[in-house]
Amino acid sequence: MARGFMGKILRVDLTAKSVITEEVDEKIARKYLGGKGYGVYLLYQYIKEYAMRGISVKDMDPLGPENPLIFMTGPGTGVPGFPSSGRHHVMALKSPLTGSIGSGNSGGTWGATLKFAGFDGVIFEGASDVPVYLSIVDGKAQLRDAGDLWGKNTFDTTRILKKAVGRKRASVMCISTAGENLVPMAMIMNDDHRALGRAGVGAIMGSKGLKAVVVAGKEKVPYAKMDEFVPVSKRCLEAIENNPVSGEGLPAYGTAVLVNVINTAGSLPYKNWQTSVNPDAEKISGEALAEKYLVKKGSCWGCNIACGRITSVKSGPYQILATEGPEYESLWALGSATAVKDLAAITKANHYCDEFGIDPISVGSTIAAAMELNEKKCIPEDDLQGLDLTFGNAAAMVEAVWRIAHKTGFGKYMAAGSRKLCEFYGHPELSMSVKGLEMPAYDPRGIKGIGLNYATSNRGGCHVTGYTIAPEIVGIPEKLDPLATEGKAQWAKVFQDFTCVVNSTVNCLFTTFALGAGDFAELLSAVTGWDYTDAEILKIGERIYNLERVVMNRLGIDGKDDTLPPRLLNEPLPEGPAKGQVADLDKMLGEYYKLRGWVDGVPTAAKLKELEIEL
Amino acid sequence: MVTVEIILFASLRDRYRVRKTVVECDGTTRNLIESAARRLGKSFLASVYDSDKDKVRDDLIFAINGRNIKDLKGEIELKNGDVVAIFPPVAGG
Ligand code: SF4
Numbered sequence: 001m002a003r004g005f006m007g008k009i010l011r012v013d014l015t016a017k018s019v020i021t022e023e024v025d026e027k028i029a030r031k032y033l034g035g036k037g038y039g040v041y042l043l044y045q046y047i048k049e050y051a052m053r054g055i056s057v058k059d060m061d062p063l064g065p066e067n068p069l070i071f072m073t074g075p076g077t078g079v080p081g082f083p084s085s086g087r088h089h090v091m092a093l094k095s096p097l098t099g100s101i102g103s104g105n106s107g108g109t110w111g112a113t114l115k116f117a118g119f120d121g122v123i124f125e126g127a128s129d130v131p132v133y134l135s136i137v138d139g140k141a142q143l144r145d146a147g148d149l150w151g152k153n154t155f156d157t158t159r160i161l162k163k164a165v166g167r168k169r170a171s172v173m174c175i176s177t178a179g180e181n182l183v184p185m186a187m188i189m190n191d192d193h194r195a196l197g198r199a200g201v202g203a204i205m206g207s208k209g210l211k212a213v214v215v216a217g218k219e220k221v222p223y224a225k226m227d228e229f230v231p232v233s234k235r236c237l238e239a240i241e242n243n244p245v246s247g248e249g250l251p252a253y254g255t256a257v258l259v260n261v262i263n264t265a266g267s268l269p270y271k272n273w274q275t276s277v278n279p280d281a282e283k284i285s286g287e288a289l290a291e292k293y294l295v296k297k298g299s300c301w302g303c304n305i306a307c308g309r310i311t312s313v314k315s316g317p318y319q320i321l322a323t324e325g326p327e328y329e330s331l332w333a334l335g336s337a338t339a340v341k342d343l344a345a346i347t348k349a350n351h352y353c354d355e356f357g358i359d360p361i362s363v364g365s366t367i368a369a370a371m372e373l374n375e376k377k378c379i380p381e382d383d384l385q386g387l388d389l390t391f392g393n394a395a396a397m398v399e400a401v402w403r404i405a406h407k408t409g410f411g412k413y414m415a416a417g418s419r420k421l422c423e424f425y426g427h428p429e430l431s432m433s434v435k436g437l438e439m440p441a442y443d444p445r446g447i448k449g450i451g452l453n454y455a456t457s458n459r460g461g462c463h464v465t466g467y468t469i470a471p472e473i474v475g476i477p478e479k480l481d482p483l484a485t486e487g488k489a490q491w492a493k494v495f496q497d498f499t500c501v502v503n504s505t506v507n508c509l510f511t512t513f514a515l516g517a518g519d520f521a522e523l524l525s526a527v528t529g530w531d532y533t534d535a536e537i538l539k540i541g542e543r544i545y546n547l548e549r550v551v552m553n554r555l556g557i558d559g560k561d562d563t564l565p566p567r568l569l570n571e572p573l574p575e576g577p578a579k580g581q582v583a584d585l586d587k588m589l590g591e592y593y594k595l596r597g598w599v600d601g602v603p604t605a606a607k608l609k610e611l612e613i614e615l
Numbered sequence: 616m617v618t619v620e621i622i623l624f625a626s627l628r629d630r631y632r633v634r635k636t637v638v639e640c641d642g643t644t645r646n647l648i649e650s651a652a653r654r655l656g657k658s659f660l661a662s663v664y665d666s667d668k669d670k671v672r673d674d675l676i677f678a679i680n681g682r683n684i685k686d687l688k689g690e691i692e693l694k695n696g697d698v699v700a701i702f703p704p705v706a707g708g
Binding site for chain 1: 624625626628676678680681682683685686702703704705
């Protein structure tokens with residue numbers, strides 16, 4: 001087996017309660033790396049197998065036993081000196097929130113620790129009739145009864161399982177209340193506050209009766225060319241430290257500093273995107289968080305950026321003595337989208353999201369949509385059951401997060417996500433989502449490239465699929481005018497492809513402020529022993545993005561779904577530096593498809609051949 | 616002369632202990648920063664302006680009425696009532 005991999009993947013049949021070990025397929029790893037790439041390849045194998053067995057993936061229940069749940073690391077994960085590589089990736093064939101592919105990436109220590117326990121990945125199939133957890137310790141994997149753990153929150157589950165394993169460096173990944181309740185916005189948590197956040201992968205885990213996966217081990221990841229790796233690693237780590245964003249901005253203020261930056265650019269969505277200038281942005285900004293509640297910085301395994309924020313609200317109705325975050329996206333979703341300006345309330349709601357395992361972006365956006373529905377008098381009072389969902393009502397926002405996770409009262413309606421909620425009340429246009437996934441904190445009417453990325457992102461309204469904010473706002477690797485459309489198709493494509501490489505390596509996207517495809521080629525070549533060039537690395541990314549698109553096409557998702565909510569296409573921003581602007585998607589989408597070699601959101605046979613994708 | 620409001624963010628705010636200041640200048644960015652430096656301290660000029668290149672430092676976000684100076688075409692001429700927002704190197708999210 002090539003170096004960088006442990007060479008083994010666990011396949012767990014939860015219905016039969018069997019665990020088998022398979023070898024990593026070297027040819028596939030060479031072509032797709034690990035993480036997301038290897039996961040997408042496996043998902044396509046399920047589609048082929050199901051077709052032979054007469055199972056239609058289009059009609060498949062995402063919460064049924066046929067939906068596989070795949071956790072993968074990559075050749076960079078857990079390698080000391082490989083920048084920010086404590087991460088892991090999840091893939092599922094179908095998200096319960098969107099009906100599209102389920103995908104997510106998380107930090108912490110779980111990914112690295114899985115490799116130290118001797119494995120590159122775990123595939124879960126079927127569903128258990130009783131709650132179980134998987135223990136993977138020193139090369140041994142066992143399914144165990146989780147009857148006593150079911151009903152416990154993220155922090156209790158983590159503490160109990162770490163104690164049960166009895167190893168200081170054990171790492172726990174688990175679901176909490178929302179995952180058990182099959183809320184389609186449920187997250188999978190690891191190391192207390194890190195999350196596979198989007199597209200409801202926590203509900204898939206809940207549907208399988210799988211409470212947790214605890215890992216511990218002492219194996220080392222093998223390197224191919226230590227003599228080549230050491231200088232490349234040193235150079236890359238220094239580049240990260242010397243870069244103004246990864247070496248200065250992220251460590252000093254975390255992601256939360258973006259609140260004021262994006263609001264200044266007139267692109268911080270406010271009141272469910274009715275405008276994108278928030279008059280109270282200062283009150284919920286990174287600066288305010290640092291002044292009031294920051295305790296210290298935090299970091300994932302092997303990361304020299306350390307963007308994490310350990311925080312504490314010492315007193316008051318939203319007291320929470322020890323927590324992490326909120327990050328920029330949470331501040332926006334739970335704060336700006338809902339017009340809540342009480343930073344303590346947002347911090348508490350964000351803590352609930354971690355405690356109960358629920359995605360703050362989708363939850364905040366859904367609450368914001370409910371607030372607009374309520375403002376427009378579309379929700380009968382009986383349905384609300386006394387919950388005053390008025391923009392700016394901090395107490396109601398915090399209560400709503402709790403109710404969604406527990407599926408009680410009006411929380412039952414909101415738990416379905418903004419698309420279903422708004423459809424139910426007759427106003428689908430008020431759901432600020434793409435392919436059913438709530439969009440994050442950047443208004444594409446003021447930042448055009450990110451709109452093209454939202455529209456074409458395989459998993460739906462997602463910024464980290466192709467983070468064009470780097471050039472459009474931060475100016476990395478070069479400054480692009482956020483209001484221009486020219487050239488954005490090429491940028492969106494390259495960012496999407498390169499992100500696939502990062503998610504398959506698997507390390508942190510934030511390293512790409514300082515590192516490019518050439519750096520990844522050198523790092524991966526030294527670790528695996530395969531000689532990658534930068535062009536080859538980008539081709540791997542493109543291959544992964546295209547195969548993922550093929551999987552989605554089989555689920556019935558194509559060009560008709562590559563769009564944005566009507567508000568962004570038709571309602572000009574009413575104020576601020578981007579006043580009068582709409583998203584201008586039509587000016588970019590045609591060029592994007594041409595560059596991709598797609599027709600109506602479907603890769604052509606010629607493109608698949610060029611990328612050596614065999615269907 | 617024109618009157619311009621400057622808003623500082625993140626580490627610049629911490630360092631100069633001011634969130635907002637209003638200064639008079641001749642309409643050029645250089646003169647704006649020089650005027651602000653008279654109030655905030657000499658080091659402010661070097662923190663924000665690259666005197667060798669005679670332009671605002673490349674690693675900052677320097678926005679005039681919300682538009683990054685790097686995205687504005689032609690000669691920059693500040694007007695009465697303009698708001699200048701200055702961010703140190705920031706992050707993604
Ligand atoms: S940059 Fe932040 S999110 Fe990324 S690995 Fe480091 S600490 Fe974790």
